[in-house]
Amino acid sequence: MITADKLVPEESGLVALALAFAMSDELPVPIRQIMDPATTPAAFLPFLAAHRSVDLWFDDWPEARKRQMVAEAVKLAALKGARAAAAAFLPFVDAEILDKISYPQRFVLGRSALGRVPISHKAFTTYFLVKVPLKRPFNPFVLGRSALGRAALQPVHREPMRRVNRALVVSKAPETAFSVSFAHRRRLRLGDAPKLDGTHRLGDWVDRTRL
Incomplete structure (x- = not known):
């Protein structure tokens, strides 16, 4: 795989080289798991609900209900x-x-x-x-x-x-x-x-x- 630092000209300064390395890092973040309401950690559910513009939410709901609300957010929004x-x-x-x-x-x-x-x-x-x-x-x-x-x-x-x-x-x-x-x-x-x-x-x- 060609990373961004390989595309930087050899005469580039240290700042450009550092930026290239930063942009080509592979962060160990399971984005697909986090964005899925069925697999995201429970602590992430309020953030995922905000991301999907959930309007009906109570913090004392059971975890299963929170996951269901996030999963059905798009369908419920279309029904409003x-x-x-x-x-x-x-x-x-x-x-x-x-x-x-x-x-x-x-x-x-x-x-x-x-x-x-x-x-x-x-x-x-x-x-x-x-x-x-x-x-x-x-x-x-x-x-x-x-x-x-x-x-x-x-x-x-x-x-x-x-x-x-x-x-x-x-x-x-x-x-x-x-x-x-x-x-x-x-x-x-x-x-x-x-x-x-x-x-x-x-x-x-x-x-x-x-x-």
Whole structure:
């Protein structure tokens, strides 16, 4: 192999010769391994994520999730602003879409539109019903306060919901907006026609699948 120092004329000075040697050195850096999200060292993952312009990233993610995000960065970037973008980003924050009403849909077929938000659907706004696991506090009571009433209880940790909002912001187009509901459970009603076999009672909680 012809190195740069072989191309320098013999009458060149020491500075030119030194530069030629520096430019022809073979550095022991495994570039191909480092740039591959499957083989790069874990400590390099944040730098590789920045290199690929990853917008959704949390330092406490498992290593496997970080590698997956870096590996899918190009595909996810191409989806931004599309209808499928939210469903592609939300699994990274342990969430799933149960129902969605997208603009310009103004009415919901098969259901009364009276009293429902979609009848006055705001332009370029998508409504989401999202399910995300929440963590209850280990000790819900606050020491030194009365246990009477709900004010004395520790609130549910809201970090999962904050991350869902971040994922939706990253996935949407700049000129669009969204509204998200996390109420994926509701009280049982007579309109649900529950079975009269004793398995259900009014006031029980049931899963929601629609907004």
